[in-house]
Amino acid sequence: MRDDRGRQRVIIEGVRPAVDGGRFPIKRTIGDELIVEADVFADGHDALAVALRYRAESVPQWTEIPMEAIGNDRWRAAFPLSNIGQYRYTVTGWVDHFLTWRRDLIKKRDANQDLRLDLLIGAQLIEKAATQAPKEVEQALSRWVKELRATDAPEADRIRAALSAELAGIMAKHPDRAQASLYEVEFAVIVDREKARYSTWYEMFPRSCSTKPGVHGTFKDCEKRLPYIASMGFDVLYLPPIHPIGKTHRKGKNNAPTSRPEDHGSPWAIGSPDGGHTAIHPALGTLKDFRRLMERARTHDIEIAMDIAFQCSPDHPYVKEHREWFRIRPDGTVQYAENPPKKYQDIFPLEFETDQWRALWDELKQVVDYWIEQGIRIFRVDNPHTKPFPFWEWLIGEVKRTHPDVVFLAEAFTRPKVMNRLAKIGFSQSYNYFPWRTTKAELTQYFTELTQSDVREYLRPNLWPNTPDILTEQLQHGGRPVFMSRLVLAATLGASYGIYGPAYELGEHLPREAGSEEYADSEKYEIKRWDLDRPDSLQEFIGCVNRIRRDNPALQRDGSLRFHAIANEQLLCYSKRTADGSNVILVVVNLSPHHVHSGWLELDLASLGLDADQPFQVEDLLTHAHYLWQGERNYIEVNPHSAPAHIFRIRRRVRTEQDFDYFL
Incomplete structure (x- = not known):
């Protein structure tokens, strides 16, 4: 095949939006219009035609729309994102000899120059196009060729025919693209449902929903809490892990290294003889009860978000059945999690460098698939930055290939580049540094970066003023006004935000000790009973702010x-x-x-x-x-x-x- 690249005169550069030159998809939501720009130019002064090409991932045929010049060799066009899933787009351009001829013909006519030869040149261009066009178009173009070559006709009539808008339209639809340039990268855009862009989260421990002090709550107790959550305007209810909790090295109250018989342990120490990541803690109820909770939540326009924490207690079935998925120390014991000097003996991290990594990946995907089968479409992922990037890129890609409506929130309070990479490889939303940005300068700088720099193309912030792990110094000492102001900031700076409740609306502010961001008597390690009817609750204020969000699309x-x-x-x-x-x-x-x-x-x-x-x-x-x-x-x-x-x-x-x- 002859290589005609030496005849391709059009240069295409600076295609935007793009993430890392097209290595990763950008993010949008259904109903958006994707505006694409590119620098397109060629040598000399010939007129160019530039087109934006796009298609849904599942559709092999490309759709093309013309791009418009907006100045300084920059071109722009937009296409609608009408379905969730993935789209691809790129840019093509070519020298348009007919358009160049038509433009120059107008200039020469206005300068009263002799146009006889120019009309014959135009006829040649139209004749060439006719030979490459469909039969009905060929017949129409042939008539114009005759008109332009009719030297016995008045020149004014021939010029009028040459500049016909109808002719220009047909030639634009059937250009000579033999030497067209096509940008070498196909860019991708992930189109999510609206909740990936705009959502209002409420985090709640199911085991603390009982109205009886010290009694383990159930999913049925959670159902009774739904009207309260709905009254505040939340549309996502996030539940920490609902799986069986291990007993070996179970943590006690306030993260004590030893537990008492009545201690319930951390929900993130997943796994016991009752099962692992696809099992439900027996005290919460059954799978049928969980499905009923999801159904009842939907009647209140609330969607249940599930925690995915890929780690195991020493009692998890994986520890016995797949020791190859864990790091084994020289003494034959399994390596527990630690962040020196802190030790987490109740949690075994998975070993992603195992020789059996493919089997491990497949098993973890089956966990996600299982809960999707039960009706879950939102996952809050615990500490994703402690697992390999290729694993998440593969898992999220595979899941969204068959279930593009699934939303993944990355709980990764980590270094900026790590956080950004997780967003690039597929996480729909991201935790961020909002809890610790408190001054005017910090908030202005940080949110300008999130919303006005290239970061906005791939990272969607989900703002949380508190979590079960984060009780900032500001919340510890600022009193009710700080709880109110931080809620307003989260709810209006971010289209997605959440609170850990009822701790937030009840103004919980006591740390475990001075200098700590851990709550005193943390709900992570014990069952708590919350007095939701306290007169100082922010329930009404939160409901007002969330109604404002709902009623004002700008937010x-x-x-x-x-x-x-x-x-x-x-x-x-x-x-x-x-x-x-x-x-x-x-x-x-x-x-x-x-x-x-x-x-x-x-x-x-x-x-x-x-x-x-x-x-x-x-x-x-x-x-x-x-x-x-x-x-x-x-x-x-x-x-x-x-x-x-x-x-x-x-x-x-x-x-x-x-x-x-x-x-x-």
Whole structure:
């Protein structure tokens, strides 16, 4: 075959969006439109035609749409993502000799030049296209060839035929692409369902749901808790591991190295004679009970998320049946987990460097497949950064090939590059550094990175102000105002966020000891009874914030986040808006839990879609107070003892033909 690459004049570079040059997919959700840009140019001054090619992974045929020049040899087009799953896209371009000829013909006509030879050149180009076109198109093009070659006809008629919009349209559909350039990389985009982008999580230990002190809760007890969770507006209920818990080296209260007979151990010490990762702790109920819980949750628009923790207690069946999947020490014992000087004798990590790694991978995938069969579609994955990247890339890819609706949340509070790699290889959402970003500078820098840099193409943050492992110093000492302000930050900075409850709404703030982020009397090691009716509960406030999220689509995405200046380091101001500008939210948070703070906002009116000469209305969705503002500078004051934040909806002034003003 003859190599014609030497005749390909079009250069294609800088295709965006892309992750690591196309090594990993970007992420979007169903209903999105994927905007693709590329630098496309050639030598000389010929006109180019550029097309965006795309297809669903399951469809072999490509669809092409023209790309438009947007300046400086940059081209753009977009295509709809109408199904969950994976799409592929790339860019092609070619020198369009007919378009070049037509463009120059217009210039020569306007300069009153002789066009007789140019019309004959055009006829040649059309004739060549006719020989390569379908029969009905060939006949139409042949008529134009005759018209352009009709030297006895008036030149004005021939020029009019040459510049016919109909002819231009046909030639655009049947170009000469013999020397077209095709970008060498096929890019991928993973299209997830909406919950991968926008979700509101509530974490709860099922064994603590009993209303009787000291009695182990059941799935039926969890059912009774569903209306309470729904009243706060959560749509994902995340349960820590529900599997049998080992007894060997079981941890006691407050992570004590020895346990008492009445201690229940850590749910993450998975496995006992009752079974392993596909079994249910007998005290919680049966598989039938679990399925019933999922069904009842759906009636409240709540989806159950399951914990995947690929580790074993010493009593897990794997330890006896597959010792080759564990690291064996010189004394013949199995290596337990440790992070020196800490020791976790109740947990055996799996050995992914085993010679039997393929069998181990297959077994762990079967665990995920089993729970998918039971109806689970959301998995919170415990410590994925302690397992190999190739394993997760394979497992998630295989699962999503047959179940593209599955969502994986990576619980990896780890180094940035490790966290980013996990997101690149397929995790739908990611835990992040939000718990420890507390100052105005830290929050601004971090969330600008998450939403405005290339990170946004692959990492979706899920913001948690607390977890069973994380009780930050700020929550320990800031009191009720901090619990409220951190909730507002999580719920409005991030389209996805979650809380560990009921500890959060009840303001649990006592650490195990000074300098520790561990809760005193941690629920990880014992059953707790929560008084949900306490008058100081944040239940109502949380419900209000989550209703605001639900009613305002601007808060259901992260890409539009913009920060606005205010000359007070304790006040943080930012906004989000929908693509069409119909919903605009402005948030001001007092980062100090103790003092009233005020200042002058300096709004970026363009990012808000506002006219500097027109007044606009802001409605505080927390208090329903209304204010009339105008221009970029507006005074604000936030009292943390009443409400440590304002969540404003901005309404633009609209004037009707009858000179009647209203705010939209």
